Amino acid sequence: MRASYKINEHIRIKAEAINLFSAPKSQDYFVEGNLGEVNDYGPRLFLGMSFKF
Incomplete structure (x- = not known):
């Protein structure tokens, strides 16, 4: 979402x-169904401001 x-x-904000709904990311090893890892980073929010001269 932006x-x-x-x-x-x-000036622009x-x-x-x-990842608003904290969906975990899973990765399989070489064979599908052989779970390698699951990462859950949670939602991330970024704010910024830009200036133009």
Whole structure:
């Protein structure tokens, strides 16, 4: 999910969120069904501001 808001012609605020529902990521080894690892990083949120001159 991404969103941005332009305050004026010089300033913009940005927000991004990934893995909002905390879905685990699983990887199989060489044979499908042979579970190698499962990672769960949870949701990540990023905020930023950009300036233009």
